[in-house]
Amino acid sequence: MLKFLQLADVHLGAAPTFLGDLAQDRALDYLDAFERAIDYAIEPSNGINFALIVGDFFDVANPSQNVIRFTANQLKRLAQARIPLIVTPGNHDGIGAPESIYRNSSINSLMKVIRSPQVEHFDTMVINGEVVHFYGMAWDVQSKPPFDVFHKREEDGYHIAMIHGTLKGGLFTEGHSREVPLDLDNLAKSGMDYIALGHLHKFQKKDAGKTPVVYPGTLESRRFSPGEDGEKYLVVVTLDQPQSAIINQFKWNNKSLISEKLDLDQELFETESELSEMIQSKYGSKNTLLKLTLTGSPPFVIDVDALITRLSGDFYWMDIVDNTSAFDSVLAETWSREETIRGLYVRKLKQRLDAAESIDEKQKYQLALKLATQAFQKSSQKK
Numbered sequence: 001m002l003k004f005l006q007l008a009d010v011h012l013g014a015a016p017t018f019l020g021d022l023a024q025d026r027a028l029d030y031l032d033a034f035e036r037a038i039d040y041a042i043e044p045s046n047g048i049n050f051a052l053i054v055g056d057f058f059d060v061a062n063p064s065q066n067v068i069r070f071t072a073n074q075l076k077r078l079a080q081a082r083i084p085l086i087v088t089p090g091n092h093d094g095i096g097a098p099e100s101i102y103r104n105s106s107i108n109s110l111m112k113v114i115r116s117p118q119v120e121h122f123d124t125m126v127i128n129g130e131v132v133h134f135y136g137m138a139w140d141v142q143s144k145p146p147f148d149v150f151h152k153r154e155e156d157g158y159h160i161a162m163i164h165g166t167l168k169g170g171l172f173t174e175g176h177s178r179e180v181p182l183d184l185d186n187l188a189k190s191g192m193d194y195i196a197l198g199h200l201h202k203f204q205k206k207d208a209g210k211t212p213v214v215y216p217g218t219l220e221s222r223r224f225s226p227g228e229d230g231e232k233y234l235v236v237v238t239l240d241q242p243q244s245a246i247i248n249q250f251k252w253n254n255k256s257l258i259s260e261k262l263d264l265d266q267e268l269f270e271t272e273s274e275l276s277e278m279i280q281s282k283y284g285s286k287n288t289l290l291k292l293t294l295t296g297s298p299p300f301v302i303d304v305d306a307l308i309t310r311l312s313g314d315f316y317w318m319d320i321v322d323n324t325s326a327f328d329s330v331l332a333e334t335w336s337r338e339e340t341i342r343g344l345y346v347r348k349l350k351q352r353l354d355a356a357e358s359i360d361e362k363q364k365y366q367l368a369l370k371l372a373t374q375a376f377q378k379s380s381q382k383k
Contacts, residue, residue, distance in 0.1 A: 002130055002158060002239045005041055005051040008198025009218045010034050011092065013067040014059035016223060019289075019317055029254055030059075031070055033219035036252070037234055038074045042081040048236070049128040050083055054198030054216075055090025055139060055164025061097035068104065075110035084125065085111040089138040090164040090198060091177055096140045117142040119150045119163060131157030135192070139164050139180065148186035158239055159191065164198040167213065172202050172227025184208045193242045202227035203235065203249060210243040221257040224291050229257045255287045255316055264296035264324060272300055276310050284314035293321040301369075325366065 012034060015027040041048045058067070078085055089095040095102050095115060102113050114122045114136040122134045133153055137143060152159040165180030166173055180199070187195055188209030195213045203217040216235035221228040233249035240246070260283070269275045275298070283290050294302060304322045312318060336346040346369065353365040 002128060002132065003047050003049050004237055004239075005037060005048055006054070006196050006214060006216045006235045006237050007034075007037060007052065007219070008054040008164070008196075008216050009056045009090070009201055009222075010053060011056055011059040011218065011222050012071060013063040014222055018223070022317055026255075029220045030222075031067075032254065033252060035074055037219065038077050040234060040236075040250075041083055042077055046236075048083060050125075050132075051078065051085045052160075052162055052196050053085065053087045054136075054162045054196050055088055056092040056198060057087055057090070058093040058101055059222075061093050061095075061101060062099035063093075063101055068101065068107065072106055072110065075107070079110055084127065086114070086123075086134055086136075086162065087111050088114040088136045088162045088164055088198075089140075091139045091179070094140060095138040096142070102138075114138050114162065118144070119147055119161065121153060124155075124157070131155075133157055133159045134162065135159065136162035137164075137180075143180065145181065146186065147180050148182045148190075150190055152191035158193045158242065161190065161192045161195045162198075163195065166199055167197060167204075167206065167215075169206070170200055170215070171204055172200055172225075174226045184213065187211065187213060194237065194239060194245055200227060201225075203233055205247060212243070212245040212247070214245075214247060218253075220253045220255065221289075224257060224259050224289075229259055231256065255289060256285075257289045257291075258283060259291045259293075261293045261295060264294060264298040266296070270299060272302060272307060275302075276307060279307075280311055280314050284311070286314075286316055288315050288318075290315050290318040291321070292318070293323055295323045297325045 011030055013027070014030050015023040017023055019026050040046055041051055075085060089102055093101060101107060112123060115138050116122070117137060117140040119135060119137045122136050124131065124133050133155065135150065137147065147163060147165055163180065163182065165182045166178045167182045167184070169184065184206060188211060190211070192211050195208065195211055197213060197215045200215045201218045201222065202215065204215040206213040214235070216233065218232050219234065220232060231251050232253040234252040236248045236250070238246040279292065302322050302324060304320050308318060308320055336343055336350060349365050349369050353362060356362045356365060
């Protein structure tokens with residue numbers, strides 16, 4: 001029997017720039033998630049025999065010295081526990097870069113790095129009394145398709161492949177490079193007992209014939225893109241016979257990304273305060289990064305800056321995108337019927353919107369009305 005950790009897309013050193021002043025604080029979450037994974041691996045009661053990292057171990061090919069020192073310390077702990085680590089470089093930490101981390105001897109001596117630009121047999125090891133054959137490739141400019149046409153050696157033991165690529169039919173492929181395309185039908189012919197994938201950031205399990213094909217996803221989400229939201233897992237795999245895997249997932253992320261759209265035509269909010277209370281009650285958490293897109297035509301015009309200021313203390317980070325229509329709001333419609341300067345202004349803007357010939361021009365008039373309405377509302381509140 002074999003029991004191992006399957007990691008991928010750890011992205012050590014990442015500091016998401018969209019977070020501004022919080023970027024460096026968020027960078028610590030990726031280090032912490034990896035350190036806790038090492039804690040799990042070396043705990044004797046968990047019975048881990050080896051670990052895999054299938055691409056994008058690091059966020060860049062040449063991480064900082066602080067990240068290198070941190071990584072070396074964690075890998076020393078694995079080595080002391082006699083747990084082998086097998087790593088394949090991904091597109092973020094490509095092996096071909098002149099200053100690639102995989103040319104660093106202090107790191108390389110603590111892990112086995114797959115260096116071939118094509119999928120091939122990498123190493124054979126005896127682990128926990130079992131013969132294990134490893135196959136894989138390093139993401140590199142020299143890599144050429146096909147990447148899913150390879151076969152196991154005709155030797156006894158377990159056969160495990162590691163590829164950082166994009167599976168045809170996989171979920172959440174948007175926003176990910178497709179330079180290493182993979183097809184389940186081809187993978188099924190490989191004869192592997194297990195195929196460990198990386199690159200897509202959400203846990204996914206497929207079957208290539210009888211062969212399990214698994215993306216573990218990230219330990220901590222990195223950005224707002226498809227598949228990054230929600231819970232992330234530490235994936236522990238048990239192989240107790242060829243082409244049979246027991247896969248356990250342990251919730252691992254400390255912080256969660258939530259990306260939602262809220263249609264204010266479907267919600268009965270009369271004021272911005274009511275909207276604020278709902279956002280806080282439904283999504284509020286110090287461990288949540290929220291990106292909320294508002295649509296529809298509410299009976300009030302949203303002051304995004306004021307709304308974010310009011311709610312920011314309830315979230316780790318938040319952003320609100322206002323795609324509501326001010327022209328279709330009850331408030332704007334009421335004002336347009338007034339015989340006042342305000343009414344005249346709204347009517348003129350409506351006329352220009354109707355005559356607009358481009359999306360950019362329409363958006364300009366929408367913004368003009370939103371800003372003017374906010375100013376009118378503030379002026380009324382002072383009276």
